[in-house]
Amino acid sequence: MAQRLTPATVLMLVPAALFFFLFALGPMVVAAGISFLDWNGVSEPTWVGLSNWADTLSDSLTLRSVFLTVALMILNWLIQTPLSLLIGVYLAGHQGYRAVLGVFYFLPLLFSAVAVGITWQYILDPNLGALNTALEAAGLDAFARTWLGDPNLALIVVVLVISWQFIPFHTLLYQAGARQIPPVLYEAARIDGAGTFARFFYITLPQLKYTIVTSSILIFTGSLTYFDLIYIMTEGGPGYSTRILPLHQYLTAFQELRFGPGSVIAIVLAIFGISLSIVLLKLTGYGKMESQAEGL
Numbered sequence: 001m002a003q004r005l006t007p008a009t010v011l012m013l014v015p016a017a018l019f020f021f022l023f024a025l026g027p028m029v030v031a032a033g034i035s036f037l038d039w040n041g042v043s044e045p046t047w048v049g050l051s052n053w054a055d056t057l058s059d060s061l062t063l064r065s066v067f068l069t070v071a072l073m074i075l076n077w078l079i080q081t082p083l084s085l086l087i088g089v090y091l092a093g094h095q096g097y098r099a100v101l102g103v104f105y106f107l108p109l110l111f112s113a114v115a116v117g118i119t120w121q122y123i124l125d126p127n128l129g130a131l132n133t134a135l136e137a138a139g140l141d142a143f144a145r146t147w148l149g150d151p152n153l154a155l156i157v158v159v160l161v162i163s164w165q166f167i168p169f170h171t172l173l174y175q176a177g178a179r180q181i182p183p184v185l186y187e188a189a190r191i192d193g194a195g196t197f198a199r200f201f202y203i204t205l206p207q208l209k210y211t212i213v214t215s216s217i218l219i220f221t222g223s224l225t226y227f228d229l230i231y232i233m234t235e236g237g238p239g240y241s242t243r244i245l246p247l248h249q250y251l252t253a254f255q256e257l258r259f260g261p262g263s264v265i266a267i268v269l270a271i272f273g274i275s276l277s278i279v280l281l282k283l284t285g286y287g288k289m290e291s292q293a294e295g296l
Contacts, residue, residue: 088174117232
């Protein structure tokens with residue numbers, strides 16, 4: 001049933017709408033306007049029409065950045081989702097040692113992206129880094145690498161660092177979701193003779209479908225915002241091997257001082273993120289399920 005707007009609701013909606021228009025829609029409108037200009041931030045802006053759009057969207061570096069961004073999204077999901085799910089379900093138990101383990105496990109959530117980037121830079125340093133030093137001490141010199149200096153490894157290493165930082169967050173989602181599953185379902189399954197794996201696949205996973213959808217949306221859309229960590233660790237290198245779209249937008253606008261093409265990339269990023277969220281909601285039927293639940 002449709003709900004009527006009360007004066008209290010209107011009073012809450014007005015500041016929210018004002019905030020949205022000023023800090024979300026407003027900057028997008030300004031960026032859209034700049035995308036039609038040739039401007040370096042200092043000189044007089046010149047109207048160039050759609051040339052910025054045509055040049056940017058056909059540029060090989062932009063297309064490569066799009067490919068790297070999609071690859072980053074997929075790798076993040078493939079690594080973070082299964083690990084977060086398994087660890088979250090495990091930590092959902094009420095044993096004391098699991099609570100203690102959870103406290104230490106969630107520590108990466110407390111660190112800023114800059115701190116994480118600098119720390120892992122030192123760990124992965126090819127000469128004095130802790131990782132190569134440990135490998136050499138263990139007699140595994142053949143596995144020592146220039147981890148962030150190898151174009152074939154840099155993106156994978158960045159994905160692993162991102163996963164290390166954000167798996168605890170998604171684990172928290174799955175832990176909360178698993179604790180909401182009625183224990184009576186597991187008790188009935190045990191009585192019927194279902195083992196641990198059967199209970200996981202036929203009870204836990206179906207009950208966590210909303211959590212999986214929410215976590216997946218956050219992973220995919222969050223991959224469009226990983227700028228600071230990658231900038232600290234690689235600055236988009238070596239070469240262009242980690243120059244994903246958000247970093248490409250920053251470097252184009254604020255280092256190359258090409259605000260027109262930079263604004264084009266920013267608009268593309270916003271449209272990409274919004275479209276991705278809508279598609280995921282449609283494919284999973286999450287929005288429809290929520291509407292049906294509210295109507296009950």
